[in-house]
Amino acid sequence: MAEIVIDHVSKRFAGGGWAVRKVTFTVKDGEFFILVGPSGCGKSTLLHMIVGLEDITEGEIRLDGQRINELDPKDRNMAMVFQSYALYPHMTVRENIAFPLRLAKLPRSEIKRRVDEAAGILQLGALLDRKPSDLSGGQRQRVAMGRAIVRRPQVFLLDEPLSNLDARLRVQMRTEIAALQRRLGITTIYVTHDQTEAMVLGDRVALLRSGEVQQIGTPKQLYETPRNEFVAGFIGSPAMNFLHAEIGDDNLLLLPMGPCPLPASFPLDRLDHRNVVVGIRPEHFHLPGAAPPASPVFSAEIILAEWLGADLYLHVQPVPSHPGAREAPLLIEPETGKPGVVLIVRVPPDLRLGRGDRMELAYDAAKIHLFDADTGESFLRNH
Ligand SMILES: Nc1ncnc2c1ncn2[C@@H]1O[C@H](COP(=O)(O)OP(=O)(O)OP(=O)(O)O)[C@@H](O)[C@H]1O
Numbered sequence: 180m181a182e183i184v185i186d187h188v189s190k191r192f193a194g195g196g197w198a199v200r201k202v203t204f205t206v207k208d209g210e211f212f213i214l215v216g217p218s219g220c221g222k223s224t225l226l227h228m229i230v231g232l233e234d235i236t237e238g239e240i241r242l243d244g245q246r247i248n249e250l251d252p253k254d255r256n257m258a259m260v261f262q263s264y265a266l267y268p269h270m271t272v273r274e275n276i277a278f279p280l281r282l283a284k285l286p287r288s289e290i291k292r293r294v295d296e297a298a299g300i301l302q303l304g305a306l307l308d309r310k311p312s313d314l315s316g317g318q319r320q321r322v323a324m325g326r327a328i329v330r331r332p333q334v335f336l337l338d339e340p341l342s343n344l345d346a347r348l349r350v351q352m353r354t355e356i357a358a359l360q361r362r363l364g365i366t367t368i369y370v371t372h373d374q375t376e377a378m379v380l381g382d383r384v385a386l387l388r389s390g391e392v393q394q395i396g397t398p399k400q401l402y403e404t405p406r407n408e409f410v411a412g413f414i415g416s417p418a419m420n421f422l423h424a425e426i427g428d429d430n431l432l433l434l435p436m437g438p439c440p441l442p443a444s445f446p447l448d449r450l451d452h453r454n455v456v457v458g459i460r461p462e463h464f465h466l467p468g469a470a471p472p473a474s475p476v477f478s479a480e481i482i483l484a485e486w487l488g489a490d491l492y493l494h495v496q497p498v499p500s501h502p503g504a505r506e507a508p509l510l511i512e513p514e515t516g517k518p519g520v521v522l523i524v525r526v527p528p529d530l531r532l533g534r535g536d537r538m539e540l541a542y543d544a545a546k547i548h549l550f551d552a553d554t555g556e557s558f559l560r561n562h
């Protein structure tokens with residue numbers, strides 16, 4: 180049993196600003212919890228406070244109801260895997276994995292049993308007599324994991340454990356870490372700046388920005404109901420398209436692609452004649468024939484095509500030629516007379532169109548997001 184409560188935790192480094200500000204969340208027993216956010220947002224600092232490598236300036240961290248702020252790191256029963264792996268180069272794989280157990284003065288036979296068990300789980304059996312210099316990046320990563328799991332800690336803390344690996348190995352190790360965590364059922368906090376890693380691994384995800392939590396939820400909640408423009412832009416790849424727009428009479432959203440009736444699920448009374456930012460994900464554009472009924476349709480010119488085999492992403496500029504389209508003067512580039520708006524849209528990969536071609540596109544108005552143009556806060560739907 181290991182439940183971690185982070186209660187209004189802040190960190191200020193000497194002479195610096197706040198690296199972490201009033202962060203509050205609970206990691207449930209056995210949960211795979213992700214801290215994600217851009218470089219410098221405070222992920223590692225928060226992890227170091229949890230494991231006891233950094234003091235906590237304000238707030239409290241509790242493990243199963245007990246305050247651990249002042250507890251020595253070695254008494255916390257947590258194991259951390261660092262980005263650099265921090266293996267001992269002069270020790271073999273076996274000695275590296277056994278190291279924390281030797282430190283804890285476990286009997287020799289128990290150490291051997293646990294190392295062999297960890298080596299079995301991580302498929303390191305054939306490598307136990309090698310030195311780290313004779314291992315690949317993925318193998319070193321597994322040794323670092325092995326050293327963490329032999330201790331049978333209550334809590335696993337992993338700081339960007341896959342960032343040194345090539346793309347293919349990263350995907351493979353990601354799957355292995357997920358399977359291992361499920362199998363061991365150990366409460367895990369995993370730090371990454373990669374939203375894909377966060378989405379596929381996390382039971383829940385906390386997205387940080389400048390030391391502050393922006394949103395906590397399941398990957399699906401963050402994807403479907405981002406609380407603000409930052410979350411909306413960070414989660415999802417390629418990123419959500421953002422467009423400045425105005426709400427005109429009769430709740431018509433005036434977009435560079437033409438007007439779009441606002442879905443009634445939005446809080447229409449709060450939106451009257453406002454400037455908003457509209458968010459549309461690349462996957463919510465469709466070819467007109469494949470779009471849900473009554474989807475708005477517009478013309479666009481392709482300026483770039485990215486073919487990925489299973490997907491085709493087109494970078495397009497809306498062409499204000501569709502009947503009813505309204506030119507939004509601020510969005511027209513003065514030099515070219517073209518809309519200064521580029522949308523990234525996902526279309527079927529077998530579409531035979533390329534740069535310079537014009538096409539009709541539709542988007543699913545039921546899937547759009549609206550944000551306050553001043554604060555970036557999301558106007559969430561009422562359902
Ligand atoms: N020892 C330190 N002294 C002063 N400032 C620090 C120290 N460690 C980190 N910081 C600052 O605290 C903020 C958060 O740093 P932190 O390392 O936690 O970010 P991060 O989210 O882990 O970033 P990255 O993804 O690059 O690893 C940064 O602005 C950083 O410059």
Ligand SMILES: [Mg+2]
Binds near residue numbers: 222223224
């Ligand atoms: Mg870091």
